[in-house]
Amino acid sequence: MAVDYTIRGGVAVITLDNPPVNGLGHSTRLGIVEGIGRANGDENVRAIVIIGAGKAFSGGADITEFNTPKATQEPTLTTVIKALEASAKPVVAAIHAVAMGGGLELALGAHYRVASPGAQIALPEVKLGLLPGAGGTQRLPRVVGLEMALNMIVSGTPVLSEKLAQTGLFDELAEGDLLEAALSLASQAADKGSEHPKVRDRKIEHPNAEGFIQFARNGVAAAAKHFPAPHKCIDAIEKGVKEGFERGLAFECECFLSLVQTSESRALRHAFFGERAAGKIADVPPGTPVRTIARVGVVGAGTMGGGIAMTFLNAGLPVTLLETKQEALDRGLATIRGHYEAQAAKGKLTREQAEARMALITPTLVYGDLADADLIIEAVFEDLSVKESVFRQLDQCAKPGAILASNTSTLDLNRIASFTQRPGDVIGMHFFSPANVMKLLEVVRGEKTGKDVLATVMQLAKKIRKTAVVSGVCDGFIGNRMIEQYIRQALFMLEEGALPAQIDRAIEKFGFAMGPFRMSDLAGNDIGWAIRKRRYREQPALHYSGIADTLCEAGRFGQKTGAGWYDYQAGKREALPSQAVDAMIVAYSNERGIARRRIGDEEIVERLVLALVNEGAKILEEGIAAKASDIDMVYLTGYGFPLWRGGPMLYADTIGLYNVERAIRQYAKQANGEAWQPSARVTELATSNGRFND
Structure with a gap:
């Protein structure tokens, strides 16, 4: 049983004990209801305290029961709450x-x-595309x-108990022993001997509830246009008002049942579980011994190396930063300092915190100064000889x-490990730029x-x-293996009839943060050019459109040169469609006898996304990724x-693998069709009506 029942001085203490955060799984819910019944049937018990063991009062639903019959098995949480409200004691x-x-x-x-004090209070269901389902909105x-409730529910953001102390949520904020304070309050309540207050009986008071709700609705319309849950939260609160x-x-329950069926909630829950599943590695069980990482070394103080250094500085880890030349080292340190000073100016850090982080850096030009590092990450030029x-x-x-890590984004890590006498200590840590901001780390x-x-x-x-x-x-x-196929399709569509702005606009309307050509301009078109040159040597049979090479030969490397697929004005990042580039693309097609045609936005989106899906399926077949959700998290x-x-993989599941394979086979019949060959995994799932994420 995940609940402990004891009696302290005439007060029944029901202790939730379901580590790590006392999730309200079926056994916990059952234990609470049985404890309430037991206490009410015992004439020696005057009152009841519910408290959490260990690290939390309760983090909410037990995620291990999600999508299982136990999640809705009686007693549900609604039933448990009714038992609390109905308690005569x-x-x-x-x-806590x-x-x-x-x-x-x-x-x-x-x-x-x-x-x-310090307890985090929240109704975060909106982050899973849901709303509170056991009366939270009411x-x-x-x-x-x-006002405070609506903001908490619509954002899902935790609020510290101290900030809620002056509201009607708490009868007391206990500075000392929590259980003793609760026992005292319970005894005082029992002495009153009257009917005990229920939250449901209180009134919602606001000087202009209707106006505030409309104001909140207008704000949500702009911020959450792709997510229905925030809107439903407001609807449910308004219904109660x-x-x-x-x-x-009753309306809250209807909304919950409706939202749980939406593709948006399914996507958010998939991401929630996918992030947790990513850390579970089949042959590396929990409890595997780990090494102590107290100091980090970073080789390279450029954009990536500086960002990696700041990632560790932000976590309070000292960093030794190595460069080969004093000018490069000084430039890197100046960039890091400038970043922290900018954060301090915006109020995101204090001046003292900024200086404390800078004090954790030890700059050096000498490899020997890395001798005390527990982890060393290289962030140098993407060339095997340099590595x-x-x-x-x-x-x-x-x-x-010491662990030796490479930040390589494409190169053979096994080759890199072979340059050492300790390949077992070598691993890839591929950060994404800017490394101190981007959340993903490919290990x-x-x-x-x-x-x-x-x-x-x-x-x-x-x-x-x-x-x-x-x-x-x-x-x-x-990530980069899949994005290469995405970029190939974007380039093929240029020579077949589309233009950069149309392709970017179509995929951004689908929901991507940035289209392929704006992304390439931001990263630097010369980076892709270098990769293609390597491909031409290593895989001469692999077909690429030459349009991107033509662009690079003209020196249009992107934002850093003020010209790429788009034109850029000095000091501005706005991508302006380039007549010169559009003319270059049309000329490229004409010179090669390619009849340009109108390509619709639907085809653009389908080709780009399915290129990701098909390559992702091959990655699964080869065991490069352990599970489809790992690819989605990337x-x-x-x-x-x-x-x-x-x-991409959940999206493929959503539209159906039968439709995915059918579309891939259709594109294989068109121009540049050699780029389309359905992966065996796609064909298998299409035939069996299966899914990547089962």
Whole structure:
């Protein structure tokens, strides 16, 4: 049983004990109801306290029960709350650390509430595309007021208990022992001997409720246009304001059942579980020994190296930053300092915090100064010979047991590991630029990478607040291998009849943060050019459109040169369609006898997205990615795939693999059709009516 029942001085203490955050799984719910019944049937019990063991009061629903019959098995949370409200003996909820989602709804069902300072209070269901389903939209406005409740519910953002102390949510904020405070409050309530207060009986008071609700609705319309849940939250709150608690509660239930069926909620829940699943590696069980990472070394103080350094500085880890020339080192340090000073100027850091982070950097031009680092990450030019030079030197200077990581985005990690006498200590840590901002970290597991090394890096990723996804070794790993096929299709469509602005506009309307050509201009078109040149040597049979090479030969490398697929004005980032580039594209087609045709937005989106899906399926077949949700997490956190669509592999599941394969086979019959060959996984799932994410 996930609930403990004891009696303290005539007060029954029901302790939730379902680690790690006392999720309200079926056994916990059953234990609460049985405890309430037991206490009410015992004449020696005067009152009841519900408290959480360990790290939290309750984090809400037990995620291990999601999508299983136990999630809705009686007693449901609604039934549990009814039992609390109906108790003849006063019920006190004693809250510490965390009361979120169903945990807060449970507390709102109690007659009284006492909380410790620093407790995080939230109804975060909106982040899963849902709304509170056990009365949260009706009870919270009755204790904290309409405005605060609506903001909390629509944003899902936690609020500290101290900030709610002056509302009607808590009867007491306990500075000392929480349980003792709750026992005292319970005894006082029992002494009153009267009917005990229910949140449902309170009124929602606001001087202009209708006007405020409309104001909130207007704000949500702009901020959450792709997500229905925030709108439904407001609708449910409004129902309670206008028609009372019972009708509001019934409407909340209707909204919950409606939202749980939406593709947006499914996508958000997929992302929620996918992020957690990414950290679970089949042959690296929990409890695998990890190495201590107390100091980090970074080789390279350029844009990427500086960003990586700041990622660790932000987590409080000292960094030794190595460059080969003093000018490059000074420039890198100046960039880091400028970043922190800008944050301080905006109020995101104090001046003292900015200086404290700068004080954690040890700049050096000498490899020997990396000797005390527990982890060393190289962030040098993407060339194998350059990587070889760095790793041979690291092998000589790094202490035994130090982890040697490469930030390579495409190169063979096994080759890089072979440049050392310790391949088991070598791993890929592919950060995404800007490294101190982007959430994704591709962790590349080499053939000889030690399990303890992998476990250490995955644990470290949490400390530096990254979503870590494990990839096997292949050219481009997960993200860049897939994006290459996406870019190939974009270039083929240029020579067939489309123009850069149309392609970008179509995929951005689908929901991508940035289209392929704006993205290339931002990253630098010369980077893709260098990769293609390598492809021409290594895979001469692989067909590419030559349009991008023509662009680069004209020196149009993107924003950094003021000209790429688009034109740019000095000091501005706005992408302006270029007549010169459009003319160059049309001329390219004409010179090669390619009859240009009208390409619709629907085809543009389908070709770009299905290119990702098909390559992702091949990555799964080869075992480069362990599961489809890992691929989705790469694209949601690193490549701007629309969150409400859940990633390329979930999107394919949504439209059906039969339709995916059918479209791929149709494109294989068109111009540049050799780029389309359905993966065996796509064909298998299309035939069996299967899904990538089962």
